[in-house]
Amino acid sequence: MTFKPAEWPRKLRSQEWYGGTSRDNIYHRGWLKNQGYPHDLFDGRPVIGILNTWSELTPCNGHLRELAEKVKAGVWEAGGFPVEVPVFSASENTYRPTAMMYRNLAALAVEETMRAQPIDGAVLLVGCDKTTPSLIMGAASTDLPSIVVTGGPMLNGWFRGERVGSGTALWQMSEDIKAGKMTTEDFLEAEQAMSRSSGTCNTMGTASTMASMAEALGMALSGNAAIPGVDARRRVMAQISGRRIVQMVKDDLKPSDIMTKQAFENAIRTNGAIGGSTNAVIHLMAMAGRVGIDLTLDDWDRLGRDVPTIVNLMPSGKYLMEEFFYAGGLPVVLKRLGEAGQLHKDALTVSGETVWDEVKDVRNWNEDVILPVDKALTQQGGIAVLRGNLAPSGAVLKPSAASPALMKHRGRAVVFEDIDDYKAKINDEVLDIDETCVMVLKNCGPKGYPGMAEVGNMGLPPKVLRKGITDMVRISDARMSGTAYGTVVLHTSPEAARGGPLAIVRDGDMIELDVAARRLHLDLTDEEIAARLAEWQGPPEVPVDGYARMFHDHVEGADSGADFDFLKGCRGAAVPKDSH
Template sequence: MGGPVRSSAWYSGDDRNAYIHRAWMRRGVPGDAFTGRPQIAIANTASDLTPCNAHLNEVADSVRHGVWEAGGVPLNLPVVSLGETNVRPTAMLWRNLAAMATEELLRANPIDGVVLLGGCDKTIPALLMAAASVDLPALVVPGGPMLTGTFRGTPLGCGTDVWRLSEEVRAGTLSREAFLESESSMIRSRGHCNTMGTASTMGLLAEALGTTLPGLAGIPAADSRLLAKAHESGRTIVEMVAAGRRPSQVLTPASFHNAIVTLAAIGGSTNAVVHLLAIAGRLGIPLTLADFDRIGAGVPLLVDLQPAGRFLMEDLHRAGGLHAVLAQVLDLLAPEAITVTGRPLVEGVDGTPIWDGEVIRTRSDPLRQDAGIAVLRGNLAPDGAIVKPAAASPELLTHRGRAVVFDSVEDLHARIDDEDLDVDADSVLVLRGCGPRGYPGMPEVANLPLPAKLLRAGVRDMVRVCDGRMSGTAYGTVVLHVAPEAAAGGPLARVRSGDWISLDVPGRRLDVEVPAEELAAREPAPAMTEGLASPRRGWEQLYVRTVRGADTGADLDFLVGSSGHAVARESH
């Protein structure tokens, strides 16, 4: 194995401490389990309360087989699991906690390498943040998307069609009975969302970053090929321990370059921006919002998936998968970036064919010529804001309208359908107090529902501005992650209904047409201030006190940077 493994600090020797460690861990394992064999943790986010990850115990079994086969010792390690659909107020509130807890467990235990099992939105980012911080050999096995369900003969995109159908109910074009009937058809199988939401995006980006086996990301959860790749991942992590191949060697500036190119080409979730920034921060890589705009500029949208297109993840897999997409933008990828195999990412991509040209477009026939995340600045977003042009209405990417301001999520729900609300199709809906500190946790509320009276009139999109996030399955002309957030004193706190707001995505601007002196002199709205988070104890208080802005990844200030995997002092 090229020298003693890290776990030897626990298991080697004939003193009392080594005796205790070995004796308590025997429990039926082979007698040579502690004689230098790599101890491999399987960081498992399986949970019945995270339905998208509920199948990961079966995936873990396949990983275990591969680890044993390669000469390692597999160890199931349940870690914090965050279910996007159930956790209140928002799973993002605990992403950093999940990362911190996993990091500390890996560092504290006799572990030489780790396989990271995730699927639902926050689980893969949290696991990668932890692995980057502790810097032990690590690879990701994404749980995969669910199979496509249908309702009345029409494929359903989970998440995206929830938003669409619920708006049709509010518009009066779909009965509530039909809406509820579709519920049983939405989730057809195990796995995470089948749209290009955050879960699918982060699974694919995990591969673009080089942290999965080539060809793994995007395999549907119900596909037996996922289990075969999980088995192979178990063998590979043992090889990585022997080679000393760690996250800091795989996750390089070149890897993040490739992830940003991939994000644009697949039309991925805007949530990937805060996650990639946070992962890079754990490695000390100076990734910034400007890099997303610079690297993503000119990258074509090639994947015709909801919410930006028509198809779903099962279609992407049969059409050739991620490698078929990357083959089309091969010249835009950084060739020096490697994967967990130690080989360059581009080596396994070149020449991959497209099997369905409707789902995956060629470089010469893209869905959109320029699909990168657009980073906006201006007097309303001095530290930046983002918009996803691929999911927006082209005619609204340059727009000027009067602000209709909501001071909290509760204020939004109370007034959005008020028939007397002073709003028209040209208005700009503004929701504030929803950033990392304000809510807290930066909830997915930026894609505000449209006023019912405008829906009935046929309006289906409006410009919306928010310091929160939106679901990766959502769509519309939504400016989000506005920084500094209102709770941190950002200009958004001083906007008033009736102010004129101008959006210029081609020019990368977001401005409120109020003189600087007047804007600075305004006091934040009392209703907004009263609605901000003010926790008195526990994780929430620690989070609000130490969380950084969305423009840097919304990590906690004391978690930025890698801490390494040094073995702690013995306590026995």
């Protein structure tokens, strides 16, 4: 892609606040001087907002305060004026009912922060799952020059000589507890090994996936995604990104220049190659909506179907992000895609160069971590989009995390009406279920939960686990943690709470899954489905107000990104009227 930088010098939007001698200019400028800034900092140089999602209640981002200082150093070095701005930080670990419910609120808050304040460009300082998409969504809506800096993954966890992947080990060990294969004391000891340094999950979970998506989209500098959070090179990345954003403002290099349809296609293929989280589907579609790009579930299936999964990381493989970084990180994957003709090589990045210019000379330093294509974990690693009378608007499955023997399966439905019903029944020895059944969970989509929690990877019943069974087909309108695994059908749309066919599935119904054929079928006639839907009554209306009411009234379905219906398209960053 050819990009023509804007002429420099020129008047920047921050000068509407700080430039001149009017009463309003003095009001804005004079108050900021109470922090000791000299007058010549307001002379027209780029004002860079460091939008920091640091919070002590967002453990993945707990080190971002220190990282922000390195970003500031880079901005100062390049002749900019850095201002650190705390923004909404939705923690995956603590937010209830689910952090996903607050992604849109965070994006809205970030958008308005960027629009209402005197900044010319932004460094998006992110890490935890929802912080990356929410800040990119906000930046896309305003279209101010922006660059992503992620906090990086934790170091490897180790327990009794084995790698412990954050999240993935938690799901495995909790199942081992129910199966009687692990003691509670051992579980508590393993807890100490799971999170032994600052940073995000060290598996290819949602945080690492979204860091990779930011880099594949061109919104982060090459190599950003995999550097461990405590590695000195993470701080170097922060500093050079601070330098780079100043030049981006001078060139007027905006998200809309970078986040093109080609960039999103690169990201989708990258997600298949890394065995990325199914959550990337929802987040990338929401981002695309903010820049006015038409991205659909069909794009995901078309682009990912023939992409081999070559990154051998948990939950699909055996290694962790630390090894991925040492092997060469995402640039190696992008180079491999380019060599296979599966990369738009001329897609622009925040560096001002094309993605191919950034990666064409990199090397793979460990072919057991980033595999040759002929040794791929799966030859079709992209997200599989399923359709049929059970999911007219689509559902998704991650083949690289599923059991091959279950990719074509027909089984009897065991239905849980909601997550509370699941919790009440799953450990009951009288539950009529075996490993051939299909577990069905309803009312856990965007409206139904509300917020669409990561409960789709339902734990198996103890009596099945005791047989040594570790996987069953599971279907829901929920999401699944990127660190989780299994033959799990997710995001079934329309969701049950909207009256989708999932709502009328009953115990004993037969369900057919055929991933190769992309088919998800409820073995009922069209007439029987229509009759049940005619009788269906939605879940009882729970009185809510405040943000929960806004979410309920305006959230779209998972098949279009679960964004708010009134936030589509770029609305720009016009200077607000001064009230003084």
